[in-house]
Amino acid sequence: MAMSKAWVVSVLMGLGHLRAAYPLRDSACEGIILYGTRRSTPPREYRIWRRLRKIYYFSSNVGKLPLLGKPLLDLLLAVQRIQPYYPRRDLSRPSLAVRYLGRLVSSKGLCRDLLVRMNRLPLPRIHSFYATAVASDHAAAAGQDYLLICDSDFNRVWVPRDPRLGHLKYLAPCTQVRNRLLAYGVAAERIILTGFPLPKENIGSREGLEILREDLFQRLLRLDPKRKFFSYHQRSVLGWLGKESLPPAASGPMHLTFAIGGAGAQCDMARIILQSLKPAIEAGRMRVTISAGIHQKVYERLLGYVNQLGLADKLNAGGVDLVYDSDIYSYLDKFNRILRTTDVLWTKPSELSFYCALGIPILMAPPIGVHEELNRCWLREIHAGVEAAGPLRFTHEWLFDLLENGRLAEAAWDGFLKARKLGTYKIEDLIRTGACAEGLTPLEQ
Amino acid sequence: MISIAFLSILAFSLIVYGAFLAFTLRFRPRREARIDLGSRFPRVSILKPMKNLVDDITANLESYFTLDYPNYELIFGLDSLDDASLPVIRSLGGRFPEIPVSIVTTGHSDEQNPKIFKLARMEASAAGELFWVTDANTRVAADTLNRLVREYQRSSAHVVFSPIRGTGSRSLPSLMENMSLNLFTSGNIITAWKAFRQQIIVGKSMLIEKAALGHFGGFSYFSAFLAEDFVIGEAFENGGFTLSCDCTWIDNVNRTTTFAGFFRRMARWAKLRLRLKPVFYVLEVFLNPVALSLALPLLFPAAGWLALAGVWSCKIVIELSSYLVLSHGEKEPRSNLLMLPVAVILKDFILLVVYFVPFFSRTLVWQGGSIAIGRRTRIGGPREILALEGS
Structure with missing residues (x-):
């Protein structure tokens, strides 16, 4: 099948926006444009982006500051506040942030160089961050703009000052996003329910979902050692996953992956979890992967914890793994690879929440910011997210309880059934034909 | 007041x-009659990144061909086969055929630390369980490697580092440079380690355990930084690995430095x-x-x-x-x-x-290239240029 191309634009503000764009790399004309970095952005504008990035990283870590941390965090959360969805009402009135962004675009020429670059070829433009999309929409350039929403609910700033004007279309990862867009005044015909773009290497073909189905089947076997989950759902699982029967036993120990956010704020959690799970790791009942991201200091700290806890001999030997790469794309490749064998993904409810569609239960770490709060609500709503059932230092107790009562397997299965998994393929359809079908069944969504 | x-x-x-x-004075170079390593002699790959000729290169390199240690190999990394040091290496290889020698042509990179760029490519040819990274202008006594390995075994260290002795002065600037090395640099190294257990690693000599280095993915982990020695020490320390220094001195031969050369090196x-x-x-x-x-x-x-x-x-x-x-x-x-x-x-x-x-310049000339550095000596300034725009 001929591959059509699009401009794919992302920014570096944590890993979330880039993680959303990365599965679209095969469709990206001239590769993914990582705007706001020194190489892609003129110096005058680069300063604005650098400032934004500093604010982002500060806000991710501000809660840990002594004394002032809590009040500062509360203040930041108030600034990022998202209006409650209920009661349903018109929320289209622009906020201060929307006005400020509009001014940056119209007076300061935000993203002007990006638009010049993209205007060379009138291709569709996929944005995973609002500022570039709003600027492109404001310039009314040739070629359709699509803005990919990266959370399950979101701030008004993602929609331009007058949502009824312009030609920007929105790619919604879930129904709540569509509802929110309507509340912000976006016309229904400009909202496309695609699902969050997930890595194709974790799915397989769009028709067969071979990789996803096989990985999920093996995962469910590991997550249900007492067969409590299967006693309720066996027929459903065998039917959807195209299997004949259940094998007598699962292969290998449970594999927990703990993802540290792009700003590296959860390092201390990783130490406590490792300490708690050490006996299980040593006994071969548990495999733990910690995803360090792209920060060397974070990786070195984690390595230090592993050595201090006397787990060095288990490192990269089936007991403990660390995922790190200084190159962001290599890191994402490694992370996606490790997800294939991951049985439980322990993460703050970031954009990774949408990875529950791969049939991976999300063990929810405390959220940072309002978007993550709302992602947590969404995960709860579809039963794909599980709360930590006790303090971190007792992970070795409650995690195995969750395992034995089939709760983790249930969350894995609910995520697979209820979350959309074909986002990448549907966006590729859009690029190619300008339209895509929402799909009805779990294998079509 | x-x-x-x-x-x-x-x-x-x-x-x-x-x-x-x-x-x-307390930890000055001393001779030891016999260094007992027991029966275990882990294989050591001596990695020598080379760049043209330095003072007394033949005698310097020869000292690595005449080590007492029974189980080692020498790996030389050159930009290309045009490097002026190649005939010297070949000649020594001919004189000491019992010492396994490999020559790796690595090319050169201005965007990464040139030394680390070489080491990362030499690493693949190295069979040792220990890597001893030494500069071309260093010279060692026959028992140096025995001492370093003994320290490695005794302290279970993953990195063993050394103070540096500047020797061979034949000009006023070289005397100044050697004096600075001996008192300021090595004084710092020894005092920081012996009094405060703080590591200050100078890249002229580092004995590194290959398995521990493997946890960082090899030398390339450090390629974004120009002060690779400091960053290696810091990374190993942060990563919970043990570092040690038993004050096995390494000679840095420096005969003919000029005033300009001295100024440039000190400024760098x-x-x-x-x-x-x-x-x-x-x-x-x-x-x-x-x-x-x-x-x-x-x-x-x-x-x-x-x-x-x-x-x-x-x-x-x-x-x-x-x-x-x-x-x-x-x-x-x-x-x-x-x-x-x-x-x-x-x-x-x-x-x-x-x-x-x-305070006025962040660009330095090293190994034939002009390199701008940022915080923690990151090459090219902010990390995103190297890491975040990636491949």
Whole structure:
């Protein structure tokens, strides 16, 4: 099948926006444009982006500051506040942030160089961050703009000052996003329910979902050692996953992956979890992967914890793994690879929440910011997210309880059934034909 | 009040040098009759990144062909086969056929640390369970590797590092450079380690356990930083690995440096230090008693010149002691002793000028390339250029 191309634009503000764009790399004309970095952005504008990035990283870590941390965090959360969805009402009135962004675009020429670059070829433009999309929409350039929403609910700033004007279309990862867009005044015909773009290497073909189905089947076997989950759902699982029967036993120990956010704020959690799970790791009942991201200091700290806890001999030997790469794309490749064998993904409810569609239960770490709060609500709503059932230092107790009562397997299965998994393929359809079908069944969504 | 504060700083400065000297004397190079390694001789790959000719290259390299250690190989990394050091390596390889030698042509990179760029490519050819990274201008005694391996085994360290002894001075600038290496650099290394268990690794000699390095994905992990030695030490320390130094000295042969060469090297190191430890670097100005003492005649019109002479004399005595203990026995010409007082004073004035250079420049010339550095000596400035726009 001929591959059509699009401009794919992302920014570096944590890993979330880039993680959303990365599965679209095969469709990206001239590769993914990582705007706001020194190489892609003129110096005058680069300063604005650098400032934004500093604010982002500060806000991710501000809660840990002594004394002032809590009040500062509360203040930041108030600034990022998202209006409650209920009661349903018109929320289209622009906020201060929307006005400020509009001014940056119209007076300061935000993203002007990006638009010049993209205007060379009138291709569709996929944005995973609002500022570039709003600027492109404001310039009314040739070629359709699509803005990919990266959370399950979101701030008004993602929609331009007058949502009824312009030609920007929105790619919604879930129904709540569509509802929110309507509340912000976006016309229904400009909202496309695609699902969050997930890595194709974790799915397989769009028709067969071979990789996803096989990985999920093996995962469910590991997550249900007492067969409590299967006693309720066996027929459903065998039917959807195209299997004949259940094998007598699962292969290998449970594999927990703990993802540290792009700003590296959860390092201390990783130490406590490792300490708690050490006996299980040593006994071969548990495999733990910690995803360090792209920060060397974070990786070195984690390595230090592993050595201090006397787990060095288990490192990269089936007991403990660390995922790190200084190159962001290599890191994402490694992370996606490790997800294939991951049985439980322990993460703050970031954009990774949408990875529950791969049939991976999300063990929810405390959220940072309002978007993550709302992602947590969404995960709860579809039963794909599980709360930590006790303090971190007792992970070795409650995690195995969750395992034995089939709760983790249930969350894995609910995520697979209820979350959309074909986002990448549907966006590729859009690029190619300008339209895509929402799909009805779990294998079509 | 100001006068007392100034005198305190001056006294502190001399005390620090006194401490450097004391530690240097305590852990000065010594010969040992026999070094017992038991029955285990882990294979060592000696990695030598090369770039053209340096002073006494034949004798330097020969010292690595004549080590007592029974289980080692030599791997040379060259930019290309046109490198001027290649005939020397081939000739030595012919003279010592019993020593396994590999030559790896690596190319050169200006966007990464050139030395690490080489090491990362040499690593693939190395069969040892220990890597000993040494510079081309170093020379070692026959038992050096035995000592380092003994320390590795004794302390279960993953990195063993060494103080550096500058030797071979045949010119005033080379004498100044060697004196700076012996007292300031090695004094720092030994004092920091022995008194505070703080590592200061100088990349001229690092014995690294291959398995531990593997946890970082090999040398390329450090390629974004120009001060690879410091960053390696820091990463191993953060990563919970053990570092050790038993004060096995490594000679740095430096015969013919010019004033310009001395200035450039000192400025390069100063630029690295400022980016690695800005606060410590700013305070370094207080470790130049000769330059500081110029204020004495202004602060104490009556006895200022006498005090200045006293400070200079103290510094000369300290440096002379260091020279006599470390370098004088190493076939250094007697004329060096006569030049030494001048060398001490001149060196410290040059270092005062050098001190200010890093505040105005972050670009340095090294291994044939001009490299701009940012925080922690990251090459090219902010990390995103290298890491975030990736492949």
